[in-house]
Amino acid sequence: MIKERTKEKLISIGLVSPTVLAIGIFVYGFIGWTIKLSFSDWNTFAKLLKGKFKFVGLSNYIKLLFQDPRFPSDLWNTLFFTILFLLGCVTLGIILALLLDRGLKGSIIFQNIYLFPMAVAFVVTGTAWRWIFAPGISAYPQGINLLFSKLGLDALRWRWFVSIEHIGPFNLALIPVVIAATWQLSGYTMAMCLAGLRGIPSQLIEAAQVDGASGWQVFWGVKFPLLRPIILSAMIILGHISLKIFDLVFSMTGSGPNLAVDVPALYMFETTFERLRYARGAAIAIIMLIMVSFIIIPYLISSMKREAKK
Amino acid sequence: MKRITTILLCIAVGLAVLGVPAAVGAVTGKLEIVHWWTAGGEGEALDAIAALFESLYPEVELIGASVAGGAGTVAKGVLQTRILAGNPPDSFQVHAGMEVRGHILAGVLEPITDLLDPAVFPKAVLDLCGYEGEVYCVPINVHRPNTLWVNKEIVDELGIAIPTLSDFDVFVAACEKAKAAGYVPLALGEAWTVNHLFGSVLLGALGPDGYRGLWDGSVPFTDPGVTLALERMKTLVGYANVDHAALSWDAAAQMLVDGKAVFNIMGDWAEGYFKAKGWEPGVDFVWASAPGTRGSFILCIDAFGVPKDAANKEAARAWVKTIASIEAQDIFNPVKGSVPSRSGADKSLYDVYLIWSMNDFATSELVPSLAHGGVLEALAGDIGDIINIFVTKPDVAGAQGSLNRAAIDAGL
Structure with a gap:
């Protein structure tokens, strides 16, 4: 009996170890390498190729954070984008899920329609929404502006992602990008919330109704508290997507006028592969990693604690 | 234990057998060229020059590895990775100027001054293609940005x-x-x-x-x-x-x-x-x-050089020598919509704009x-x-x- 168990243990270790090894090398190994690179002076191709490591301390980080005309605005853009994107996806996701949960005829069709954008790559979304939001010039509007002018709603015409208006450090040109991203991923929060709603025992809702709760009270008092953990995990998944966003912005707008829609990942790409400042590009990557870990690590700790309790 | 030794032996023999034809293939003349000419006219221009090269060197198999992506940003990433790995293509597209200077300073390219006649190229062009008196890449064309x-x-x-x-x-x-x-x-x-x-x-x-x-x-x-x-x-x-x-x-x-x-x-x-x-x-x-x-x-110049680590240096030298010739440049440029980087072009092959550009190239500050x-x-x-x-x-x-x-x- 004991022998059997040891054998099982050995098998499971054997099955897991290739993955652990691969992740160890290709994820953690390369994170370590990137950290090392970010402390070097490898900011030209020749220095990278010669490979002679020279430690320059935090100078790549200092340059980015305090002397760079571009990076600080990238951070503001990321913050603004993340807040709007999470807000949009979660509200829209909950509303759609509540509507679908009423079990009306044909709701399965809508459920799929809302979910389909998730199957599309961000590059495709970006290209399509670039066509929609390209403003044209006043004499020749394009995309959504053309629609507005045909409908006689000229007041709604706007310069969308080439707008340079801003409220404090927040660039309004990000709004079209947030709309595109929300269009793509609110189906995901909908699916999560729908699963959550379906999992709520009907007795709970009936009990609340018997007690005389209105529809609204049922939602706030019963459904929403039960959905909270689900919404939290959806926000964490979406949050780390939004902090690392690259492909959508790259294909839809580029960095935009006045760097209004620039994000750190875009800057990292250009710094590393166009300007050949490998060390500075690595520093951007590490700053992004730190931002993502602010979201992921508390989540991992809390879920580990939960596991331990079980 | 004996069985493991046998297996290892089998693997070793297998690798050796697989490795031999690859090595022979390299010396019998495969020439790999990395470039980013994928759009309509530019792809055809490269095909035309490749046909000329193959007629001159029928024993060499030319492999054009194109990497699509605006102004070569993607291709450059691929190239840098291959150069770092010590496995560069036999020749690759590069912009003359500081871009090729980066490769020269990194010691990637070798001098090819003996492969072209410096009298037919403008000095300003060769300056952009070289460093300290040596030429490291052959300019195939000249575009005019201004x-x-x-x-x-x-x-x-x-x-x-x-x-x-x-x-x-x-x-x-x-x-x-x-x-x-x-x-x-x-x-x-x-x-x-x-x-x-x-x-x-x-x-x-x-x-x-x-x-x-x-x-x-x-x-x-x-x-x-x-x-x-x-x-x-x-x-x-x-x-x-x-x-x-x-x-x-x-x-x-x-x-x-x-x-x-x-x-x-x-x-x-x-x-x-x-x-x-x-x-x-x-x-x-x-x-x-x-x-x-x-x-x-x-000057917006596309050029090709010979990497020090090229697998088939002979073929790469033949390639850059070919594209330095006016025959090759006269085949390539009318299709690409650019002008030759050297003198001696047959103007009847070019359209009215390109003739203007060619004259301007010959007389202007570069x-x-x-x-x-x-x-x-x-x-x-x-x-x-x-x-x-x-x-x-x-x-x-x-x-x-x-x-x-x-x-x-x-x-x-």
Whole structure:
């Protein structure tokens, strides 16, 4: 009996170890390498190729954070984008899920329609929404502006992602990008919330109704508290997507006028592969990693604690 | 234990058997070339030159590995990775100027001075292709970025005289006229095309010597010429389409074809675009030096070199020797829409614009390009950011200060 168990243990270790090894090398190994690179002076191709490591301390980080005309605005853009994107996806996701949960005829069709954008790559979304939001010039509007002018709603015409208006450090040109991203991923929060709603025992809702709760009270008092953990995990998944966003912005707008829609990942790409400042590009990557870990690590700790309790 | 030894032995023998034909293949003449010519005309131009090469060296198998992606950004990433891994292609496309200088300083390329006749190439071109008296890559073509494209129908209608448009003040007056008539005077595109425009404006404001001096550090960015360039840039952007950040270069050129805009300042790959849209050079569209840059020719040069670690160096040397010949350049360039980097072209093969460009190339001051690998990549990128901010917040003094800091950061 004991022998059997040891054998099982050995098998499971054997099955897991290739993955652990691969992740160890290709994820953690390369994170370590990137950290090392970010402390070097490898900011030209020749220095990278010669490979002679020279430690320059935090100078790549200092340059980015305090002397760079571009990076600080990238951070503001990321913050603004993340807040709007999470807000949009979660509200829209909950509303759609509540509507679908009423079990009306044909709701399965809508459920799929809302979910389909998730199957599309961000590059495709970006290209399509670039066509929609390209403003044209006043004499020749394009995309959504053309629609507005045909409908006689000229007041709604706007310069969308080439707008340079801003409220404090927040660039309004990000709004079209947030709309595109929300269009793509609110189906995901909908699916999560729908699963959550379906999992709520009907007795709970009936009990609340018997007690005389209105529809609204049922939602706030019963459904929403039960959905909270689900919404939290959806926000964490979406949050780390939004902090690392690259492909959508790259294909839809580029960095935009006045760097209004620039994000750190875009800057990292250009710094590393166009300007050949490998060390500075690595520093951007590490700053992004730190931002993502602010979201992921508390989540991992809390879920580990939960596991331990079980 | 015995069994494991047998298995290992089997694997070793298998590897050896597999490895032998690969090694033999390399010496019998495979030539791998990495480039980023994937769009319509450029792919055909490369095919034409490849056919010539294969007829000259029938025993060599030419493998063209193209990596698509704007101005070679993607291809460059692939190349750097392969060079780092010690596995470079036998020859690869590179922009003459600081881009190839980076490879030379890194010790990637070997000198090929003996493979070309320096008398037929302009000295300024060979300077961009080499370092300290040696040539490291062969220029296959020359594009001209500082070209002004004009919708002929509209300027005729507005009564704008074409020959003097290269004069900056005349050009501004023409823009004013076009604006009053309800046209967009200057069609402009996304960020890199703004930087491209700034290259021409800098050249116009500083003159060829001052412009060249910016890139080797002998002229500082605090020069009054740079102030003038920023002032001019501010004026020009005032005449551009407000949605320029949403347009690619070809969408901006399309504004001329659609009769929405009058002028466009773009490299002469735009000529190929206009022709593809059914426009006749000299009839539907005309051209001039970009405002302020008459007598100067910005060089956008594609070149090929021989890496030190090339698997088949003999074939690579044969390839660069071939593309240095006027026969090859006369096959390649009329299709690509560029001019040969050397003298001796057969002008009957070229269209009316390219003959103009060829004559201009022979007589003008030749200067490196800001937006196409001519100057330090890091500096060009930073200037692009600064100008991208400047066109929306036209603070001349602030932008000049940023430009100066960027030049210092780039080590000038």
